Structures are given as C-alpha cells and as structure tokens.
Amino acid sequence: MRSAAAVQEHAGAGVQPEVILEVKDLRSYLFTKRATIKAVDGVSFYLRRGETLGIVGESGSGKSIMALSLLQMEPKPAGRIVGGEVLFHGDDLLRKSQGEMRKVRGRRISMILQDPQTSLNPVFTIGNQLAEAFVTGQQESGRGRVAKAVVDVLRKVNIADPERRVTAFPHQLSGGMKQRVVGAIAISCSPDIVIADEPTTSLDLTIQAQYLRLIKQLQDTTGVGVIFITHDFGIVAKMCDRVAVMYAGKIVEHGPVRSLFNHPSHPYTQALINSVPKLEERTERLYSIPGQPPAPGQELVGCRFAARCEFADERCRQEYPPQFEGLSRESEHTADCWRLEDPTWRPIPH
Amino acid sequence: MLRYLIKRLGQTVFTLFAVTVIVFGLGRLTGDPATVLMPVEARQEDRARIMELWGLDQPLHVQYWRYISNVVRGEFGDSLQWPGRDALELVLLRIGNTLELGLAALLFAVALAVPIGVLSAVYKNTAIDHAGKFIALLGQSLPHFWIGIVFIWIFAVNLRWLPTSGRGTWQHLVMPAVVIGWFQVAALMRLIRSAMLESLDSEYIKLARLKGVRERVVIWKHALRNAAIVPLTYFGIMIAYLVVGSITTEVVFSWPGVGLLVVNAVTARDFPVVQAVTIVFAFVIVLANLIVDILYGVFDPRIRFE
C-alpha cells in the first residue's frame, strides 16, 4: 500500500496528483441475435497519475469489456460502445479514429491480459515480439538499439539471463515467465497507464505473490498508473490505492481502499469482503453470496443487486438508487444504495 | 523431432510396401499374368525372357519375391509398345516434365488460395467472402478434361494468346497449370480461411492490436504466420491430387509427361509401363508426404523444439 507521503512525493506541493484518466458514464453493449447485453451500463471512475485503481467484480460483471472499451477494443462484431466519454489528459478517446487509437495503444496506455499461455504469439520469439513493441511505439529504431532495449526491459521484469532468453519461443517459458514478458511488453514504451486484466488469475499461487510484487516495483520506479482488474478482494487490499466495485455493468461502490474496507457501504461490497477467507479467523464454511448475477440480456430496472440483497425493498427493485457521497467522512467514498439515505446505516448481515 | 521423423519414416516404408502388394495383386487379377505382361504376338525368346524375369511359372510367393526384388532394382521389364526400351527408363525420362507441371500448378493454387482465403476471413460474411467461396467452389466443380478443352478453344484457337498443346515455353505451361491448380484452390482456401478465423480470434492477436500494431501487419504477419501451418498438412493430400489431375490434363494438352505415358500404355495394354508408372507415382506421393511432414515439423516451433 503506497503511503500518502509517496503519493505526495510524486505529485509535489502536498496536493493529490492530477487526474489523467476520467471515465464518464461509459456504456458498452453487446448486440447479439437473441438479446442486447448491457455489459457496461454507465460506468464512471477516474485515475490519478501514479496511483493504482482496483476494479473488482465477479466474472460477468463487465470488467473485461469495460477495460477493452477504454481503448476502443470492444469485442467485434457484437460489441459496440454506445455512449460516454473516456478523457485521457482531457482528450476523449472514444472520439478518436482507429488510426489515432493505434498511437495510444501500447504507447500511452497498455494492457496485460489474463492468460499468459495464449497472450503471446507461439510462432515468434519473445525477442521478436518485444522488439515489435518498441518499434511500433517508435521508442527505438535500429537493430542494435532495439536489441539492447529488449534485453534491458527483460531485466527490469526480473527475467534472469535475458540475452539468452531473447531467442526463446513462448512455449519454452513457464507461465510466470510468460506473464513477465507480457508485462515487459506493456511497459516497454513507458506508458502513462497500464491496465492489468486479472494478470495473476492464471498463475500458480506461489507465483502470484511474486508477480504482484513485480508490478508494485515497476510502479515505484516508473510512476505508471495502474488499473488493476480482479475478482479477488484480497489482492485489492494489497495492491490498490482506491477501488471501484462493479456489479452487472455498473459501479456500485467506490473509494479509497482503507475507507472501503473499514466502512463498506454497499451490501455487495460487504458480501465480497465476507467472502475473502481470513487466515486469522477459523470459519466453519466459506461464505458465498447466495443467488446468481442477473442473466445477460435481461432487461433490468432498479438496483441490479436487489434480487440477492437481504436489505432490498420494493423501491430498490423498481428504481435505481442515486449515488451517495462522502461516506465515512471521505469525500471520495461513494456508493449507490437506497439504504444510505440513512447516513448511519451499514450493511451488517443478520 | 527425431521421434516424430522416425515414426513417419516407418509409416512411409509400410505404405510403399503395401502399394507394391496391391499392384502385384492387380497385375494378376485376370489369373494369368502371362496374358497381361505379354502381347499376343511376342516372339518365343521374348516370352522366355519375361517368364524368367517375373518367374511366371513359379508359385505365387516366389513370384512376389521375384517381383519385389525387381522393383527394388528398378527392373520392370521392357515396354511392350517399344520393345527394347526399358519401362522404367521411359518413365524416368518424362517424370521431370510432370513434376514441372505439378510445381507450376501448386504455385498457382497457393498464389490464388492464400489471398482469397485471408480476405475471406478478414471480410467474413461479406460479398468478398461469398465471391471467394464461389470462385473456389467453381474450381472444384470443373472437370479437368473439360475445362482444359474449353480453355484451349478460347485462348488458343480463338484468341491465339497461348499455344494449343505440347511443352516448350512458359506459355505452354500456363493453361495446364491453371487447370490443375484451380481445382485445389477450393480446399486450400477453405483451410486458410478457417485457420485465419481461428487465429484472428485468439488472445495473441488481441495483444498485438493492444500494442498498437497496424491492422495490415496483424493480419499478414501475426495471423497468417500461425494460420499457414494448417494448410501445410493438406499439401500431402494435395500432391496426390496434383498427380491425379496431371493424368487427364496431360492428355488434353499433350504434355509429354508420365500421365500421358501411362494413359497411352493402358490403351495399348503395355503393362510393364503401367506397372512402372504406378510404383513411381506411389513413391513420389509417399516421398512428398514425408517431406511435407518434415517441413511441418520445421515450421511449427512447438514441434521443432521439443
């Protein structure tokens, strides 16, 4: 967890660092023959320079589609961004052409995908794929300089003996190493933001911790901002400065990590926190949230979580709740829940 | 990689062996190989020589042994049409021509199938895709012998752009190569299309795009390089089809290859030549398959570095 002092240091002058990414009411739908799936249904958040924002949600909450939509890479042919703004340094990415977006991708904003087994092209060496990242991002030119840059970045991601590894094919590397290479590709052009979409989910548990440490290390040295997408609240606690909780295409709660953990204000957040097994406690059973997320394509009104929420009433089912701010005296802590009309209310389970 | 090679080699040997058995059996179908292997008007000493060579008065297994040792030594006897000319020699003289035609056809097929296949995949379900499918389907439905004649009539007789028949300049090669090659375009293009579709759908393509790589490079470098491995396995079958196609096509265009040779030999009941051609063809096909499999191993890094 980065200390406030570290954040100050990067920003200078004792104020919060500038906001470099602002997402406003992003809507990205999937249009299939059978139904229209509102995968991302009005999502808003922001990211400051150098900070780590966690996006948490179950699978199917729309996190991955949202991440891809930020770079206009929504899955074709069904996906289409239907509304909202993605302001990167004040510039709306959604208004850019594909040609302009290509200059952003990899260079200003890069992404790490979930499964290292399939992320790398099996027929090209990792040296080749890294070199391409440098050349495409116009960071380097000339065989010699590119080759050196490749070796350097491999060293930065803690791959031993990088000179030899450069000629290796992906299938010759372990899963953890592959994911490091993917990480290397992501930071090769010194981007402002790295979007990490469940980067450790496919890795062995023992390797996960190593990889998370690597991400933090890279952040400390380069000051890059990270959007960390995960379903694991435990990782959020370790890695993130702020966190946004996503459910059925909407962000239901959002705020600094400490504040969220100490005062979870949305019933779903509380449930998620409960489901993280704590080593110190002895629990009889693992807690899991009863019920299912809404079926994709289903037309919904009202709060999306109402069906599974023990605090829901008729109004919750009919009307989508407004956003309540300033929870637990943190200006940045917000949540969308009708119960919060009562400022002292907390989603304590019975 | 070595284990893979050895396995393939073993299969090759087995197939060749089986082919010789089949040809041997077919040759003795009528029950009396003497009628098959010797013309009615053969002289007494020729008869004796042929009886000696094939052991025709011996029991079957002795015959087969004699047969195999002959084949291995390349001894097929003399042609019945041209006594005094060794059957195998006749075949080997012309095999180069047939291979030349086959290669040209292969190049044509690949040159046509790759762009059509890639574009069909990239522009899936659009007019381009349907047009590509139709061109391919058309090629597959055109009988070689007919379209060859039609081509001759259009391009040689009427337009006078190309020669009617025979071998000589590259112009002689064009029509027969196109006729044979077009047939293969359909299957090849379908393979490339589906391989491309799968490749384009993969995570590594997504990552390449996320790197900011230009779409043209994504398609023709990243996706195609992966997709290209798939049709390679079809090359083996394709070579067999090229051989088959060359037979009728050589007849239509009077191309002096092995196909024309064998058809004439069949009409003239020149069994030694027919036998020689069959074994050589089988050998070429099997060998080509082996080479293709080796190439496959070379091109797929996952097999090369095991």
Add this chain to the structure above:
Amino acid sequence: MSEAQASAVGAGPTKARLLWRQLRELPLLPIAIILVVLVIPAIFAESLAPHNPYSGSLRARLQPPAFLGGPSEFLLGTDHQGRDVFSRIIFGSRIAIAVAGAGILIGGTIGTTLGLIAGYFRGFAETVVTRLVDLTLSIPAILVALVVAAAIGARFSAVVAIVALVLWAVYARQVRAEALKWAQSDFVARARVAGASHFRIIVRHILPNIANTLIVLSTLQVGFVIVFEGSLSFLGVGIPRPNPAWGLMVADGRIHVVSAWWIAFFPGLAIMLTVLSVNMLGDWLRDRLDPKLTQV
C-alpha cells in the same frame, strides 16, 4: 425478480411459419439445376429425348446446334457419328446417377459398417481399419483404375467397383471419428448397463446420430464420383463406347473442337453444372446439419 428467467425473445412463431421460413432458405437454384440436369432426364429419358442416343446418320454428322443456325431437330447439334448431342446428354444422366448411386451405396455401406466397428469396438479392429483407410487414401484412385483397366479393360462394373473402393475409406474415416465420440456418451453407457447388445446399441443409438454426417458426406461425394467417372470415361478406362457417358462424349468431341466445339462443350457443361450444384447443396447441408464436418 429471481423468477424472471423470462427469455429475451418473445413467444416464438408458429410451427408452420417456421417451416415456411426454413423452406424459403433452401438453396433453390442448385436443387433446380440438379433436378433439371440430372434427376428428371434420368427418370424420363425416353420421353424427353427427341432422338435415339445410339444411332445417327452419317449425313447428319457434325451439325451445329439449332440456335446457331443448324437443323432445328438437333437442339445442341450432332456429333461425328450423326447422333443428337442433346439426346445423348439426357441418356448420359442415367449413367451418371447409376454410377454415383451404386458407388455411394456400396462404398458408403461398407465404409460405414467398418467405421462403426472400428469406432465402437476399438482395439485390433480399429487398428486394422485405420491402416487400411490410410493406405486406400494414399493411393490415387485413378491410378488404380488405370491399372485395372490395363488388366481387364473398361467396363461399368469395374468403374463402380473402383468408386466403391475409394469411397469406403472416406466414409470409414468419418464414421469412425463420430462413432468414437458417440460411444463415449451417456445414453450409450446407460444402454450398456441396461444390458443391450452391441448390435442394438450401434443401430439404435449411434447410427441415428451420425445420420446427418452421412447425408452431408454422401451429397459431397456425388460430385466427386461424377467427375471421377467422367475422367475415367474420358481416358477410355471407364464406361465403354458407344454408351452416352458424358466423359466419353467430351473425349470424342476433343478431336473436333476446332470445327464442332459443341460435341465436347455441352456434355462437359452438364457435368460442371451438376457437380457445382451438388457441391453447393452439400455445403448448404453441411452448414445446417453438421458444421463440424471438416471438409477438404
């Protein structure tokens, strides 16, 4: 809210409407061509053909088609023996269907049977069958036909036999793969537990499931057989003269292509149209019934 598993699509259309919609999606052009060029002439040859396909008068030889200025009784002209090309093509369709039908029936039956045995019983039977299939498919059929013809001459039965010899392997390979898959399924296991005999399981449970594959495969093979028979006849090792096999007609017409191109052109066109239509139908069927069928 949890009972709202309501499907996103409203109440479905009536059964009749669905059927009509499906019928409209049939590939009508290919089917029409197949009927017109292959099926109807084969059945009604005697009524449809204006002339006898076997006899011609030398006075009427090499006449151009009626629409090109020739005598009006010969729609597509006459060949070098004065025979009416149109009538010969009509009767030729019978030969094409006969060879294709017989070949596919025999080859398909043998191949399916062996494929089922190989896929269901596995073990030694499977090894033998797969080896035989590989071997058969690695030897070009035309070569076999040529060798046989060199030995015993061209005849109808030989053509059918060779076709069957090639097709059985194609069927066996496909059926074996499918049988393998179905043999592992749940209801087969249940039937086995219930004590059903192997034969009963294969016929009652596995066979109906591979019916789609068989239909698609057979349709796709028709085209191949017609071209193959055409090639054999063209080379003189298929259907013997003077039968009006389309391939034979093309061969005869080849020598006259400069002066009388119609002799070779129209029979070949018949082959091409038939095969193209059959292939299109086969493709369409495959997309509907069995998209997994890998085809080359």
